[in-house]
Amino acid sequence: MTLPEWARAFGAPLFAASIRTRPEDFEVTEVLGWDLSGDGEHDYLWIEKTGANTEWVARQLARHADVPAKDVGYAGLKDRHAVTTQWFSVPRWHAPDWSSLDVEGVLVLDTGRHSKKLRRGAHKGNAFRIVLRGADIAGHADALAERVQEIGEGGVPNYFGEQRFGRGGGNLRLADDWAAGRRLPRHKRGMAISTIRSFLFNEALSLRVSDGSWNRIRPGDTVNLDGTGSVFVADAVDADLERRCAGMDVHPAGILAGQGCGAGPETWRAALDKARVEPGARSLRLHVSDLEYALEDEAVELRFTLGRGAFATSVLREIANADS
Numbered sequence: 036m037t038l039p040e041w042a043r044a045f046g047a048p049l050f051a052a053s054i055r056t057r058p059e060d061f062e063v064t065e066v067l068g069w070d071l072s073g074d075g076e077h078d079y080l081w082i083e084k085t086g087a088n089t090e091w092v093a094r095q096l097a098r099h100a101d102v103p104a105k106d107v108g109y110a111g112l113k114d115r116h117a118v119t120t121q122w123f124s125v126p127r128w129h130a131p132d133w134s135s136l137d138v139e140g141v142l143v144l145d146t147g148r149h150s151k152k153l154r155r156g157a158h159k160g161n162a163f164r165i166v167l168r169g170a171d172i173a174g175h176a177d178a179l180a181e182r183v184q185e186i187g188e189g190g191v192p193n194y195f196g197e198q199r200f201g202r203g204g205g206n207l208r209l210a211d212d213w214a215a216g217r218r219l220p221r222h223k224r225g226m227a228i229s230t231i232r233s234f235l236f237n238e239a240l241s242l243r244v245s246d247g248s249w250n251r252i253r254p255g256d257t258v259n260l261d262g263t264g265s266v267f268v269a270d271a272v273d274a275d276l277e278r279r280c281a282g283m284d285v286h287p288a289g290i291l292a293g294q295g296c297g298a299g300p301e302t303w304r305a306a307l308d309k310a311r312v313e314p315g316a317r318s319l320r321l322h323v324s325d326l327e328y329a330l331e332d333e334a335v336e337l338r339f340t341l342g343r344g345a346f347a348t349s350v351l352r353e354i355a356n357a358d359s
Contacts, residue, residue: 036204042244052169060166061117068159075150108153124153193321195233196346214306291315
């Protein structure tokens with residue numbers, strides 16, 4: 036199933052490029068944003084993994100520590116086809132020796148202790164280093180410099196990335212099956228609901244990008260405080276709110292569909308209502324922090340930091356047509 040070509044904020048991509056040519060071309064480093072207590076019932080492992088997905092690594096850690104896999108914690112799923120560094124927590128029930136861990140593609144860089152299990156979404160964000168490779172990149176040096184400056188100053192539309200929808204949009208078929216009444220395992224049911232909400236959010240965001248209002252707060256908009264889950268409704272828009280929006284302190288937010296939202300196809304609406312999915316909100320604009328780049332003959336290296344739940348592909352699609 037082909038995904039729509041959702042609107043871009045800064046015009047057509049500047050060039051075609053390849054990403055993930057090699058694992059080290061796509062590096063992700065988790066930003067936890069808080070300190071470990073230094074003691075407690077959980078070992079925290081700062082792990083670099085290459086060519087391995089997060090859930091698989093968690094299972095290997097559980098096996099080594101002789102604990103159930105469900106008791107191993109991590110803040111977020113990281114790309115498999117990349118070099119990623121993130122924290123895992125493991126109960127210390129059997130005092131495992133982490134120096135003897137031998138798992139292909141997994142390296143323990145540091146260890147710590149904390150009183151609580153690491154929960155999903157407990158991190159502040161992720162820092163990225165991504166290399167785009169293409170024969171035509173150097174010929175767009177001036178346009179690239181301008182585009183990077185625009186993104187650094189004004190952010191990008193906060194789309195859910197294509198990976199949310201599965202290879203070839205396959206998760207949309209799963210969503211349709213679930214909405215039609217097919218019984219699914221719990222994790223696939225969650226995937227179907229997430230796919231529906233993500234797709235509808237992207238559709239609504241694309242309309243705001245097309246009319247130029249994705250980065251402006253309109254009366255009646257839900258407003259998101261940058262870097263947090265805090266939201267409020269802007270009954271009116273005054274000069275102070277416009278100033279805060281221009282300064283990337285607040286952003287307009289869109290709805291994450293749920294019970295009673297009335298968005299999308301009837302089958303999806305009915306399924307969300309029946310499942311009593313709680314509506315949510317998500318910023319329409321993504322703040323891209325610490326953005327910098329280095330241009331070579333046939334490659335450009337990008338470095339930037341994003342908050343949790345954000346997709347690096349939302350940044351890349353405003354610069355290049357990038358194929359994995």
